[in-house]
Amino acid sequence: MTMAGKVICAGLGPGDPELMSVKSWRVLQSARHIAYFRKAGRAGQARAIVQGLLPDGVSEHPMEYPVTTEIHFSDPEYNRLLSEFYDRWADTLAEIAQTEDLVVLCEGDPFLYGSFMHLHSRLQGRAQVEIIPGITGMSGCWTATGVPITWGDDVLTVAMATLSEQELTQRAAQTDALVVMKIGRNLPKLRRALTAAGRLEDAWLVESGTMPTQTVRKLTDVTGPVPYFSIVLLHGQGRRP
Structure with a gap:
């Protein structure tokens, strides 16, 4: 045809x-x-x-x-x-x-x-x-933090906050750098998972990345609800000269 x-x-x-x-x-x-x-x-x-x-x-x-x-x-x-x-x-x-x-x-x-x-x-x-x-949206968000998301041999994992708390904990614990999408009402579960993985202090939350309303905050400084399409980031700390 x-x-x-x-x-x-x-x-x-x-x-x-x-x-x-x-x-x-x-x-x-x-x-x-x-x-x-x-x-x-x-x-x-x-x-x-x-x-x-x-x-x-x-x-x-x-x-x-x-x-x-x-x-x-x-x-x-x-x-x-x-x-x-x-x-x-x-x-x-x-x-x-x-x-x-x-x-x-x-x-x-x-x-x-x-x-x-x-x-x-x-x-x-x-x-x-x-x-x-x-x-990608995640690229715009990690650039907004002003810190490289990966170095050297870092493994980058992309996960959805809609996953179970157990799987989120496992993913956060077993990767070097992490991007978590679809936050919204899943934020309390994600906080618990990052805490269990020992990585809550390293997490950043970016809303409206690259747009006029963009905000970049440490996740520990975030209170109250956040949009579904915000992104949480953990930066890798891998090999470098």
Whole structure:
């Protein structure tokens, strides 16, 4: 089947529009259709990054999640709702791509924990797909601390705070450098895990990395709730000349 258009997923980088790649910026300049994920009632972080960069008359397709943290991801209903959501939007994107290019906006890098990967797997054989990589959100956050995340032979582990307390403890104890994502309501559990691993004093928390609202704090100085998309970092201390 011949298709005149394609789906282009543009990695937008960690949040600061100036950290977007030239390639993603060029694609946005000529976009006729854009799609982006967002929570219902919110503008969407990806859309906020490209504010003022889009051509006049671009058609926007906000993809609103049917559920985010309202029910746990282990609940069968969570998977059912999200599966239907991705199926429906894969159909929509594939239809548009039959005749025109469509740009899907993605914070960070599309292939690193990005929601687009669930559309990517559903679009195979149905539409041409191009991925434009981007600077990851975690890279923007560890740079914000002003300290290298790894040295020499350091092993870097990336973990989700949604893991069990036992596994978080084990991961923190067995790695040199650590990035923990998806914090939010998981912060008390993560604190306990880092304490058990003997690493709480070394942890940093970064919110809104590279953006105007960025904050960088030692985790021991943090009180109260934090956003789901904040990141906790432990820097490696490895070999160096």
